[in-house]
Amino acid sequence: MLDEEQLLKEARNNPWFPELLKIAARRRPTFLGSLFDPQVEYLANDSVVIRMKITELLYNNLQIVHGGITATLADTAMGLAAYHASGRPSVTLSLTVNYLQPGLGKELVAKASVVHRGGRVITTRCDVFNDEGEIIIQATGTFYALKEGQITDGLSSTSGDATL
């Protein structure tokens, strides 16, 4: 077992370590929140816009943003839209993503909105754009609004109020 100083020495060998340090220095409650560092804007009509800077930490080994990261961004934006619409945390029931173009450039912009709210099931959509305004994924999602204090057993691991 390496001690912390040895680990730090190893870690510094990675080209992405300085960026990782910046991320870790952020005051977000979760690591993923620090990694994504989403800038959230709520619009009218239960719409949400999230801007997120692209860093090399989000790359797959083709040096483009990993598709799972873009999916996570869309899930987060839709979960926030669902929360905004229902006033309650919700969990993802289903998520579908179509990949259109590689995630490249300076930032990603996710625009999510609520399509329908029927009882406890909230249906949403989200487009994610690159910094040239081109769509890179389209996503749809269904969410289930939790009752106060409801245990999430039997449901998704994503909460609408604080997915990151």
Add this chain to the structure above:
Amino acid sequence: MLDEEQLLKEARNNPWFPELLKIAARRRPTFLGSLFDPQVEYLANDSVVIRMKITELLYNNLQIVHGGITATLADTAMGLAAYHASGRPSVTLSLTVNYLQPGLGKELVAKASVVHRGGRVITTRCDVFNDEGEIIIQATGTFYALKEGQITDGLSSTSGDATL
């Protein structure tokens, strides 16, 4: 702008920093590869099993694995299965995830397989289980096998040979 020593001091305030240091000390070419640290096993019939330890860095603020992370794991496992079946890198065209139970416990186990290979389009499925063997998500995905040297413009950001 903080210098590296100041950043390091800030970063150490995070409860998940020691774990982050362990991750960064790994010899994976990408940060996401180091974060997920997948243990990959190829089975017969173009099937792939990936085991991944759950750490607090993968949590959302409900202290369960973020649904986007589980989706990323499934996408990665299916991409590897597609690569194994076609012998070529491929990009994700579409991904659908159904969330069944929260991501909790010591590890996640993704089992992906190729359902059909038709020309350049490869269709896959993946179940992800918790360490008690319960299914927590089911996923399906379609992938597009790249020609040698093909630019990924117009397609997904996920490559089957090295998604992490």
Add this chain to the structure above:
Amino acid sequence: MLDEEQLLKEARNNPWFPELLKIAARRRPTFLGSLFDPQVEYLANDSVVIRMKITELLYNNLQIVHGGITATLADTAMGLAAYHASGRPSVTLSLTVNYLQPGLGKELVAKASVVHRGGRVITTRCDVFNDEGEIIIQATGTFYALKEGQITDGLSSTSGDATL
């Protein structure tokens, strides 16, 4: 407005009219039930198998079964599996289909099963095979179990107990 005898004369000009007459002569409560004429078998583990003969009435103009028909078959089989698991009618929340091969041959066989039941949300999967045992679509679906007497407002048009 043509009277019934004139309509009948026109209708007889269609090559598929004799088959249509056979379908209409069936004692199914709905037209779609008569058209599909599904042979349903319930298996253990909340699984359902539906066999359906392929007729020219199910063709698109390429002379293969229309993809929407195959999707309807899968939705029906999954709805029945959900009903079998929950004992209550349910409505489809989301449906995803991956198309693998054209619908050709003498019959289609849909095999659906319940993957998870969490509260009122039931998650299912279904593979549809041709008469050579080759998979032609894979589908996944989520269903929402209705309370007794619940109005379906805000939900899907598909009922698990009697989708056809």
Add this chain to the structure above:
Amino acid sequence: MLDEEQLLKEARNNPWFPELLKIAARRRPTFLGSLFDPQVEYLANDSVVIRMKITELLYNNLQIVHGGITATLADTAMGLAAYHASGRPSVTLSLTVNYLQPGLGKELVAKASVVHRGGRVITTRCDVFNDEGEIIIQATGTFYALKEGQITDGLSSTSGDATL
């Protein structure tokens, strides 16, 4: 084996037989085209609108339009949009539908558009509305443009130029 006159006598017992006769009297090349009788309008930007009257033949046994029928309508509209965009027939690779409200009223209106065209893969979306302008499903789909004369083996059973 019943002869045609006996079948006709049986068929007339069905409450939906007069409507079926009207459908069969239409001059559409396929039965499904006659059943749906879609009124297609091409808009700018590779968008397509299809209007379709609701008849009792499209009902499930809850007396609302079967969810598979609505999915078929959306698949057809997206296939036509893909055809319009690429100038070539295409087959459905994947289809996802979220069900929001039951299919009720006088007609359904599907509005489909092309989101992205990348090489031979065309990504689309479609909303279907009731006659009060309320959205009842949202759908997304990916299509694969065929080469001239390409056999559809290994692909879907849906063709973009003539799905009905």
